Amino acid sequence: MSPSPGLEIVAEKLARRTDITQHDRAAIIALPHTISRLRPSGKLIGEGAHPSHCSFILSGFAFRDKIVRSGARQITAVMLPGDFVDLPHLFLGIADQGVHAMTDLVAACIEAEPLRRLALDHPAVARALWVEASIDAAINREWIVNVGRREAIVRVAHLLCEFALRTARAGLSGGDGFELPMTQEQMGDAVGLTAVHVNRVLRALTEMGLLKREGRFYRSADWKRLQDFADFSPVYLYMEHAELAARQQGSRWAA
Amino acid sequence: MSPSPGLEIVAEKLARRTDITQHDRAAIIALPHTISRLRPSGKLIGEGAHPSHCSFILSGFAFRDKIVRSGARQITAVMLPGDFVDLPHLFLGIADQGVHAMTDLVAACIEAEPLRRLALDHPAVARALWVEASIDAAINREWIVNVGRREAIVRVAHLLCEFALRTARAGLSGGDGFELPMTQEQMGDAVGLTAVHVNRVLRALTEMGLLKREGRFYRSADWKRLQDFADFSPVYLYMEHAELAARQQGSRWAA
DNA sequence: CGGTCTCTTGAGCAGAGTCAATGAACGTGG
DNA sequence: CCACGTTCATTGACTCTGCTCAAGAGACCG
Numbered sequence: 236m237s238p239s240p241g242l243e244i245v246a247e248k249l250a251r252r253t254d255i256t257q258h259d260r261a262a263i264i265a266l267p268h269t270i271s272r273l274r275p276s277g278k279l280i281g282e283g284a285h286p287s288h289c290s291f292i293l294s295g296f297a298f299r300d301k302i303v304r305s306g307a308r309q310i311t312a313v314m315l316p317g318d319f320v321d322l323p324h325l326f327l328g329i330a331d332q333g334v335h336a337m338t339d340l341v342a343a344c345i346e347a348e349p350l351r352r353l354a355l356d357h358p359a360v361a362r363a364l365w366v367e368a369s370i371d372a373a374i375n376r377e378w379i380v381n382v383g384r385r386e387a388i389v390r391v392a393h394l395l396c397e398f399a400l401r402t403a404r405a406g407l408s409g410g411d412g413f414e415l416p417m418t419q420e421q422m423g424d425a426v427g428l429t430a431v432h433v434n435r436v437l438r439a440l441t442e443m444g445l446l447k448r449e450g451r452f453y454r455s456a457d458w459k460r461l462q463d464f465a466d467f468s469p470v471y472l473y474m475e476h477a478e479l480a481a482r483q484q485g486s487r488w489a490a
Numbered sequence: 491m492s493p494s495p496g497l498e499i500v501a502e503k504l505a506r507r508t509d510i511t512q513h514d515r516a517a518i519i520a521l522p523h524t525i526s527r528l529r530p531s532g533k534l535i536g537e538g539a540h541p542s543h544c545s546f547i548l549s550g551f552a553f554r555d556k557i558v559r560s561g562a563r564q565i566t567a568v569m570l571p572g573d574f575v576d577l578p579h580l581f582l583g584i585a586d587q588g589v590h591a592m593t594d595l596v597a598a599c600i601e602a603e604p605l606r607r608l609a610l611d612h613p614a615v616a617r618a619l620w621v622e623a624s625i626d627a628a629i630n631r632e633w634i635v636n637v638g639r640r641e642a643i644v645r646v647a648h649l650l651c652e653f654a655l656r657t658a659r660a661g662l663s664g665g666d667g668f669e670l671p672m673t674q675e676q677m678g679d680a681v682g683l684t685a686v687h688v689n690r691v692l693r694a695l696t697e698m699g700l701l702k703r704e705g706r707f708y709r710s711a712d713w714k715r716l717q718d719f720a721d722f723s724p725v726y727l728y729m730e731h732a733e734l735a736a737r738q739q740g741s742r743w744a745a
Numbered sequence: 746c747g748g749t750c751t752c753t754t755g756a757g758c759a760g761a762g763t764c765a766a767t768g769a770a771c772g773t774g775g
Numbered sequence: 776c777c778a779c780g781t782t783c784a785t786t787g788a789c790t791c792t793g794c795t796c797a798a799g800a801g802a803c804c805g
Contacts, residue, residue, distance in 0.1 A: 307639045366582065383682030384558045384564040684794060685751085686754090
């Protein structure tokens with residue numbers, strides 16, 4: 236826990252979608268915070284906890300989950316560098332879900348109360364945070380659809396399409412594919428399948444020529460065709476127009 | 491569309507969780523709006539539309555849904571009187587989902603831009619709306635879990651438990667049960683099952699003595715036991731303490 | 746009184762789960 | 776440097792939950 240790397244990157248992130256004044260920016264950077272480093276499966280927040288801070292991911296992946304009575308886990312969200320981890324709980328007292336590191340993780344833990352005050356006193360910041368929270372919720376809704384009404388192979392394809400775009404937006408996609416640092420068990424927990432079935436379905440996608448895998452690195456020879464197969468439309472990610480146009484045209488890693 | 495019934499009730503709703511000044515209250519009531527009446531399945535917002543207003547339900551039920559390629563529908567949320575319909579889209583340009591009336595519906599359609607301005611200029615209002623949006627999202631997350639990781643009969647029981655509390659909070663629960671004006675097909679679309687299977691599962695719940703049905707009116711002889719069976723914990727509804735205590739003790743309709 | 750919508754129930758099927766075993770990759774301690 | 780334990784990926788055989796197809800019965804409406 237060192238207070239070294241500043242919150243400039245948080246201000247950057249918020250400024251990407253919303254006009255932020257220099258004054259707002261300074262207020263963001265001045266927020267009290269610590270830097271926290273976690274190992275895979277390390278706990279950021281426990282289910283039922285009263286979070287006193289709101290984390291922002293600097294590097295690594297994290298996920299939110301809930302455990303059902305049978306012991307099964309459902310992952311409700313995966314967060315990438317540049318995502319806020321705790322926005323859903325910022326104005327609710329209790330976390331209704333746990334948050335864990337998926338990989339080695341570095342996060343800026345911003346104290347919640349100052350952040351709430353900042354949001355309420357700075358309309359532009361409020362707006363920017365609100366948009367982030369709204370997108371978080373939009374992804375939740377798409378996941379309900381994915382888990383509820385698509386067959387297994389389409390679900391997994393959809394998950395891959397989502398992360399293709401999100402990793403690209405986070406600057407993690409090298410150009411012709413992306414690394415998705417989830418075990419097949421975690422993928423199953425995200426889309427409501429067992430790890431065994433995820434494995435079979437990944438094989439099927441590969442055999443169909445829609446996907447290439449090397450470990451956890453995923454490529455597609457025909458990105459557009461995978462999106463079609465996956466019933467994937469990126470609207471719910473609410474990406475900035477420029478970004479989306481670039482991705483859609485395949486400037487990054489579509490064939 | 492008549493501007494008659496005022497927005498006092500919206501101010502009330504927001505004041506239930508957050509302290510709102512008289513000034514805030516006046517600003518809310520002054521928001522430009524119309525009253526709209528819809529028949530079942532009438533459209534409030536189409537998927538892909540650019541909503542220019544944010545509705546608040548005065549009476550009746552509404553739901554949000556998305557259609558997948560196969561033509562199947564997934565309901566992502568059901569809204570009751572006192573719920574905001576469009577909060578998830580307020581600061582996003584496009585609606586990623588459709589919103590329809592489930593029953594005869596009366597809603598106050600508040601113009602979006604003035605509402606946004608109000609929220610940004612009045613911190614207490616922003617906070618109140620943010621909390622509402624956060625609860626909306628919390629329900630989404632619980633639905634992901636329900637659809638992804640619970641077996642059919644538990645899913646349906648969970649849905650019933652949720653609406654037992656939410657209808658009670660909305661003042662719709664008569665005392666010993668509640669009316670849930672959804673067809674079994676809609677229930678299936680909400681929990682990721684077919685109508686046929688919902689029917690079978692409702693029968694099973696009845697035969698287990700956990701549920702009594704008369705048309706769409708649902709009762710339980712042992713509310714606590716149904717909650718246990720349903721793996722239901724009301725935390726995610728973030729009800730006010732007083733409400734929750736009352737419900738939990740069965741002062742309304744638990745046996 | 747016919748048409749439509751919803752609920753109900755049966756019979757058979759299949760998609761995804763369970764159980765189990767094997768192998769690869771990796772880290773760790775001797 | 777190697778033996779071992781752990782985690783993850785992979786594959787097969789079998790099971791079962793929930794789906795599909797189909798048909799009938801009320802209820803309601805024009």
